[in-house]
Amino acid sequence: MPKLPAKKTPKPRPDKTRLALGLTLIDVAKVAGVSPITVSRALSRPELVSEQTLEKVRRAVADVGYTPNMLAGGLASKQSKLVAVFVPTIAHSIFSDMVQTLMDQLGNAGYQSIIGVTGYSVEKEESLLGAILGRRPDAIVLTGTEHSALTRQRLVASGIPVVEAWDLCEDPIDILVGFSHSAVGKAVARHLLGRGYRRFAVVSVSDARAVKRSVGLVDELSVQGVTDVRQVIYPAPATLKEGRDGLSQLLREGTLPEVVVCSSDTVAQGVLAEAASRGLRVPEDVAVMGFGDLSSAAQLYPALSSVRLDGARIGSLIASTLLERLQKQRDGQAPVRIDTGFDVINRVST
Amino acid sequence: MPKLPAKKTPKPRPDKTRLALGLTLIDVAKVAGVSPITVSRALSRPELVSEQTLEKVRRAVADVGYTPNMLAGGLASKQSKLVAVFVPTIAHSIFSDMVQTLMDQLGNAGYQSIIGVTGYSVEKEESLLGAILGRRPDAIVLTGTEHSALTRQRLVASGIPVVEAWDLCEDPIDILVGFSHSAVGKAVARHLLGRGYRRFAVVSVSDARAVKRSVGLVDELSVQGVTDVRQVIYPAPATLKEGRDGLSQLLREGTLPEVVVCSSDTVAQGVLAEAASRGLRVPEDVAVMGFGDLSSAAQLYPALSSVRLDGARIGSLIASTLLERLQKQRDGQAPVRIDTGFDVINRVST
């Protein structure tokens, strides 16, 4: 007789006011007059249950106010229905748009999202990943393709579907949904050269993707015979201050360029503000080029041109790509690589 | 002999490449040469374990690359270490600032946050709550004090600590961290009256808190003898368009007011844009009053005045209040009500 005299305290459950969240499948099952597993099925796979028992269960669930415990469900099924989304910040519309759209569409498919704000730091990304992996997310969405060695390693070892967004690269971890920042830089160069500009300057922050754009720009300009491009670089994140300081710096160190290419709309707005306070006309005295989603305030400024992105569209693309991957849960390593593209547009005054 | 012949399939675990996330406490315990519970303690309550066994465990954890499964941990301990945060949107700096600060500080205390974007809709809030309650969050932060009846009911029944932020009210669900929007409206009225304005107009969206501010403004103006305040109201959310349309509407329906009070900086910027495109000078021809955090683009505009809030500070206040509450896990119903206050400031041009 192995062990039996255990039933001393039958059930010391805190059965006081019977909080709604303390209810279990068993409670619902009793009320519905079925077995617990039937309740489980009725809730998660209704197609396996007859219409009438379904009805009984639904009624019971509503009556007692039952809310399934996803911690238990996740543990048993090994599916957390959670997606981790890492972004540098949610304070820029380009990212908040993406995040909102992504969360929304994943939500419609039954997935909740947990956001990690990395602040443009791979170290922060790494530590956040460590914390979030404990929740066993069903998928992870990252911004950019630069990660710490440990981050990459843990990601591939985890076997979790990973999306790297906002950039392209040769050796993605898994899925890639982005565009070439180098191509953006080159396109901007050609666009501005085509409009007759020859004296360029750059005001940029030093995040990985912004740097790629600057390099693309300078390379293309160089190919076309424009070689001395002054650059002012600040650490991320970008605020208006970087733009104002950037233009000031350029003026201090030399003559006014014909056009200032900025790493983002935020920086561009700073440049415009500084220009305005110095009585410089845009684009007559100095043209300004931005990069962003042309949303909210940015569209009010008379920046000459801009690279336009659609954060919501990118979020949508990520969602659909990911959901498809999550459907066929096989590790069918169909390498996915989506180029979202971008637009170079003119916007002259309001 | 109850049942014994069960040990048929000893362990059909998918022990293939042994994904790092497939490891358990038991694996670590074996390597460290201790019992599983000791590993558990070493990880979550190190003060209960001797320094040397701690070291052994740490080494083992690092060696095998173990990541604790919080689903299992949460199920067993009834602590998810999750905080749900509901905001109308993350596309406004005032909320994104708050969210980032809140997430950050909660993160430092070992809590992760899951964001719900309600889009100013109590229905959306209700459905999101239903989904998120399944994760058994340790706390819930809501924006505003208006919720559906069901939302309130589930919240109180859940027994989970709840923070209602950004507003004050008489019957909070639990904890309250906000300020009086009515008082904001009144303060704005007095401020502008004090500067000599008499002909007012309002351009606002119809979210609950904005409405309270408008009402406060109109009430106070009325008390001071200013009675005919024209109001243009749009559905939330606010974009620049609401501001532009609002001013157009005002001009179409009557003469130019001396000052336009806007429900947010976003609306104010729209008004300013429309004014600019009509050649109106601000504040000479028409003054504009905003409401927001004076961050980013908003600070560039020559709005006459503004009500200033600090999203980060509010996030910080929420975090500390909540963490204190989470510490003493008693349901020591010390009713907490924090008035964060606000500032009415002038900003004449840049």
Add this chain to the structure above:
DNA sequence: CTGTTAGCGCATTCAG
């Protein structure tokens, strides 16, 4: 300070 025993609430096999 460390180990043992017993679930947490659910979903996955299988039977019926």
Add this chain to the structure above:
DNA sequence: CTGAATGCGCTAACAG
């Protein structure tokens, strides 16, 4: 279509 048994991985109690 429904039910029974079993364990997901961890931690709360107790023992020692």
